[in-house]
Amino acid sequence: MSYLDNRSILEKAALALADLTAGGGVLKPAQAKKFMRLLIKQSVLMKIATVVPMGSPKQQVSQIKFGSRILHPGTEGEALAAAQRSKPDLSAVELDAQLFKAHVPLSDEVLEDNIERGELRQTIMELMAEAIARDMEEIAIHGDTASSDPFLAVLDGLLKQATSHIVDAAGTPITKTLLRDLLKTLPSEYLRDKKAMRFLTSVDADLDYRNTLAERATAVGDKFLEGDTPVLYSGVPVQPIPLFPENQGASNDQTSSLLCNPKNIHVGIWRKIKIEYARDITRGVLDIVATLRFDVKYAEESGVAKAIQIQL
Numbered sequence: 001m002s003y004l005d006n007r008s009i010l011e012k013a014a015l016a017l018a019d020l021t022a023g024g025g026v027l028k029p030a031q032a033k034k035f036m037r038l039l040i041k042q043s044v045l046m047k048i049a050t051v052v053p054m055g056s057p058k059q060q061v062s063q064i065k066f067g068s069r070i071l072h073p074g075t076e077g078e079a080l081a082a083a084q085r086s087k088p089d090l091s092a093v094e095l096d097a098q099l100f101k102a103h104v105p106l107s108d109e110v111l112e113d114n115i116e117r118g119e120l121r122q123t124i125m126e127l128m129a130e131a132i133a134r135d136m137e138e139i140a141i142h143g144d145t146a147s148s149d150p151f152l153a154v155l156d157g158l159l160k161q162a163t164s165h166i167v168d169a170a171g172t173p174i175t176k177t178l179l180r181d182l183l184k185t186l187p188s189e190y191l192r193d194k195k196a197m198r199f200l201t202s203v204d205a206d207l208d209y210r211n212t213l214a215e216r217a218t219a220v221g222d223k224f225l226e227g228d229t230p231v232l233y234s235g236v237p238v239q240p241i242p243l244f245p246e247n248q249g250a251s252n253d254q255t256s257s258l259l260c261n262p263k264n265i266h267v268g269i270w271r272k273i274k275i276e277y278a279r280d281i282t283r284g285v286l287d288i289v290a291t292l293r294f295d296v297k298y299a300e301e302s303g304v305a306k307a308i309q310i311q312l
Contacts, residue, residue: 032053049265050264050299054268054271057097057270061095097269100294106285108284139296141241161297173209174205174238174307175209179233179238182199182259193261195236197260198236198239198260198261199233200239202244202255202312205244205257253311254310257310258304260304266296266299268296274290275289
């Protein structure tokens with residue numbers, strides 16, 4: 001590999017980043033879509049949630065459903081009476097994208113290697129997407145406006161937002177009884193398509209439950225012990241999410257679980273994603289800063305059940 005001096009590194013990096021940082025650094029629509037796809041690819045949660053590209057920092061997502069009976073006895077040649085005509089239930093969830101920034105320093109060695117291979121732009125996009133997706137998932141789950149952590153205090157995450165249907169595990173591990181109670185707590189109207197539902201929980205909670213099933217001296221038990229087959233209860237898969245908390249409770253050894261249709265989770269990302277860069281010659285790095293806005297909300301909070309104080 002030939003040696004590139006500082007000036008050459010900066011010039012070639014600037015050339016590779018020219019189309020990303022044009023127009024004040026705001027990504028072009030096609031680039032923004034590509035970056036969002038990278039974000040989704042890097043996040044376990046966003047892969048199964050509903051990701052909404054937002055046209056403005058605030059956007060309403062409309063919901064429409066029929067919550068009550070719409071069929072009535074009919075008579076041939078006669079219209080239904082006015083009182084029997086059904087109106088859909090209309091609602092909307094407002095996504096209010098909050099401002100976040102990401103800082104990715106790239107050393108001269110990384111720059112030189114990727115410049116010579118012609119992969120600098122792709123490397124930068126992938127590195128930023130990996131780091132940003134991880135942090136987005138963290139605040140989407142742990143966010144709490146009452147938190148002492150300034151990052152987590154920006155918005156309320158999924159655990160904080162789920163308040164309507166609570167099951168207290170009272171310091172016991174995840175069991176089939178707990179999963180049953182979550183299902184029974186959720187209103188039946190949300191369980192019509194149970195295959196679309198998920199028990200979202202931590203990696204260790206999934207491992208604990210998987211281990212209890214594997215203790216059975218059967219072929220089914222061996223399947224959970226030897227493979228990565230999803231664990232199901234009543235047809236609903238248990239979905240481990242890497243950034244789910246495992247340090248809750250007085251002894252920092254408890255977690256929580258959410259039962260919902262993941263598509264009920266809306267992650268809104270404002271399309272105007274900005275990327276800027278500057279070189280720091282004292283450290284020998286190219287500092288790249290990405291600016292984006294996003295929010296996370298349930299479309300229907302009433303369609304979520306939460307288990308707390310699950311012992312690990």
